[in-house]
Amino acid sequence: MSNRTLKVLKILSHLACAAPLVWLLWLAIENHLGPDPTHTVTFFTGKGTLRLLVLSLAVTPVRRLSPRLSWLIRFRRMLGLWAFAYGCLHLLTYIALYAGFSVDAMLDDLSRRRFIFAGMASWALMVPLALTSTAWSIRKLGGKAWNRLHRLAYLSAIAGVVHYWWGVKQGVHSPFAITLTLAVLLIVRPLWGFFHAMGKAQSPSDAMKRTL
Amino acid sequence: TKLSTVSSPLSGRGLTETAYNDITHYNNFYEFGTDKGDPSRNAWRLKTRPWTVSVEGLVKTKKTFDIDSLMKLRPLEDRIYRFRCVEAWSMVIPWVGYSLSEFIQQCDPLPSAKYVQFLSLADPKQMPGLGESSIQWPYSEGLRMDEAMHPLTLFTFGLYGETLPNQDGAPVRIVVPWKYGFKSAKSIVKVRFLDKQPRTTWNDLAPDEYGFYSNVNPNVDHPRWSQKTERVIGASLFHQRQSTLMFNGYEDQVAGLYKGMDLRRNY
Structure with missing residues (x-):
């Protein structure tokens, strides 16, 4: 993949991530957010966060499918940061439209409502990742430590999915699709490691070919 | 279909009615799907004629x-x-009907009857949402006899002067305005008089969240949602919040029903 194509793809991806927010803003200005605008904005930003987070987690496993997909890694940070942006908007929706900027109300919610706690945890886990998303941070921390730190993305996604399940009423299965996707991504990683190790032990030449 | 109606002293004054379109497109009616828009999309399958309500017990x-x-x-x-959902949103709905007590009198319940149970239709041919959630159908709700006999409790056939749209519980439903919306059973096919408290759908699903009484009460918190405030359906994004009233604003009329009861325990 040429640098030029990558650049174009990156711009398109940024646009794809920003477009829903522009759409949401337009709906808000035009008063087209439906009968329950608070609810609309809450689910729009919340689902957006989870989808982007899971998408960013899918980059590594998908990339491993073929060496020709290695360029995908150049999109991971972007997806992660967009997930964080959606997460911040989701949190802001809660702070402004549910808690009414009252710290007491938020502390009360945090101590009493587990789904709020899980949501806050999911957001908080993204903060160190967003802060260390620069090339400078990777150099400063060293690749290994940085990688380890950024595994928090998995925890954040798990907390996010738990937040979703705890937030909806019993009997509602809308979080199922995203949960399944995340579960596959979580299973694929150790599975790949396992088969990779097996392959290496059995026939080093095959494993070589695969990595090449 | 247009209905001919008379005015009632029990009708609320000075309330801003929620738009017809919102009342008919923002519904919880899980028999037609769990999304708020599902009932308006799917309820056309419901056949409301012929329809009978059987009375037993x-x-x-x-x-x-x-x-x-x-x-x-x-x-x-x-x-x-006023209509208040346990999910902390609210509407104002111009219903059409008469007091449930008038119907109950026609049923001739025995003096031993202490509770009334309402069972909704559960027909997979007409209701595509039945398999979507892990609820035991048919939907069951119930009231204590004195609650059911209260003049505010409405046997409901219409809204905005017309017959009920299917997604709002056609052809006949209950409306108990001082209780959270799920207490008001829709599309009723059976009414049962009992001497014991009946099983009710949401109480079965999550007893710590949905009590048998489920009176609107801003002081008794729900584990999922604060009940102190509510989102007014149809209001704009930054003007949706309003305070929730005790018994949804019907305290003067209904508080007497619960005299001496601990409302925190009997939530």
Whole structure:
């Protein structure tokens, strides 16, 4: 993949991530957010966060499918940061439209409502990742430590999915699709490691070919 | 279909009615799907004629009422009521119906009857949402006899002067304006009089969240949602919040029903 194509793809991806927010803003200005605008904005930003987070987690496993997909890694940070942006908007929706900027109300919610706690945890886990998303941070921390730190993305996604399940009423299965996707991504990683190790032990030449 | 109605002193005054389109497109009616828009998309499959309501349990004789005869039993009244969902949103709905007590009198319940149970239709051919959630159908709700006999409790056939749209519980439903919306059973096919508290759908699903009484009460917190405030349906994004009133604003009329009861325990 040429640098030029990558650049174009990156711009398109940024646009794809920003477009829903522009759409949401337009709906808000035009008063087209439906009968329950608070609810609309809450689910729009919340689902957006989870989808982007899971998408960013899918980059590594998908990339491993073929060496020709290695360029995908150049999109991971972007997806992660967009997930964080959606997460911040989701949190802001809660702070402004549910808690009414009252710290007491938020502390009360945090101590009493587990789904709020899980949501806050999911957001908080993204903060160190967003802060260390620069090339400078990777150099400063060293690749290994940085990688380890950024595994928090998995925890954040798990907390996010738990937040979703705890937030909806019993009997509602809308979080199922995203949960399944995340579960596959979580299973694929150790599975790949396992088969990779097996392959290496059995026939080093095959494993070589695969990595090449 | 347009209904001929009379006015009622029990109708609320000075309330801003929620738009017809919102009342009919923002519904919780899980028999047609769990999304708020599902009922308006799917409820066309519901056949509301012929329709009967059967009465059984502790009554002198079992009876079956035809929907058209029920609608002629008493003059239909316009009743503008606040409607408060346990999910912390609210509407103001101009219902059409008459007090449930008028119907109950026709049922001749025995003195031993202490509770009334309402069972909704559960037909997979007409209701595509039945398999979507892990709920035990049919939907069951219930009231204590004195709650059911309260004049505010409405046997409901219409809204905005017309017959109920299917997604709002056609052809006949209950409306109990001082309780969270799920207490108001829709598309009723069976009414049972009992001496014991009946099982109710949401209480079965999550007893710590949904009590049998489920009176609107800003002081008793729900584990999922704060009940102190509510989002007004149809209001704009930054003007949706308003304070929730005790018994949804019907405290003067209904507080007496619960005298001496601990409302925190009997939530």
